Amino acid sequence: xxxxxxxxxxxxxxxxxxxxxxxxKNNLKTESMKVLGNCSMCEDRIEKAATSEGAVNxxxxxxxxxxxxxxxxxxxxxxxxxxxxxxxGHDAGNYKAEExxxxxxxxxxxxxxxxxxxxxxxxxxx
Numbered sequence: 001x002x003x004x005x006x007x008x009x010x011x012x013x014x015x016x017x018x019x020x021x022x023x024x025k026n027n028l029k030t031e032s033m034k035v036l037g038n039c040s041m042c043e044d045r046i047e048k049a050a051t052s053e054g055a056v057n058x059x060x061x062x063x064x065x066x067x068x069x070x071x072x073x074x075x076x077x078x079x080x081x082x083x084x085x086x087x088x089g090h091d092a093g094n095y096k097a098e099e100x101x102x103x104x105x106x107x108x109x110x111x112x113x114x115x116x117x118x119x120x121x122x123x124x125x126x
Contacts, residue, residue, distance in 0.1 A: 028056060035066070037062065037065065037090050038110075042062070045089070045109075049085045055070070055081050079093070087101065091111075096113075
């Protein structure tokens with residue numbers, strides 16, 4: 001019985017620590033930005049980059065080219081998130097991907113850098 005009490009106390013302590021280490025939802029701000037890309041591979045790359053820079057629940061839509069996400073302003077910013085996404089090859093917000101990085105994308109992921117849709121995007125789905 002004593003071991004069970006100690007185990008329950010340890011579980012409660014761990015749960016409490018974990019709860020306080022998470023960002024409270026009321027501190028999150030919600031944003032959206034245009035991010036150029038074409039397909040599900042682009043979606044994965046864009047959302048992964050956004051998450052790695054602190055975006056919470058990023059969701060990119062291939063049709064609208066819009067990324068919606070939340071973030072904690074104490075930890076990151078839309079500017080940092082845009083820059084991170086551009087770093088993986090996708091023009092995002094006020095940042096353009098470096099030509100070398102853009103050129104390394106798979107052919108189906110190469111969007112028209114002037115902002116119009118890639119004509120091959122609809123025929124090449126992942």
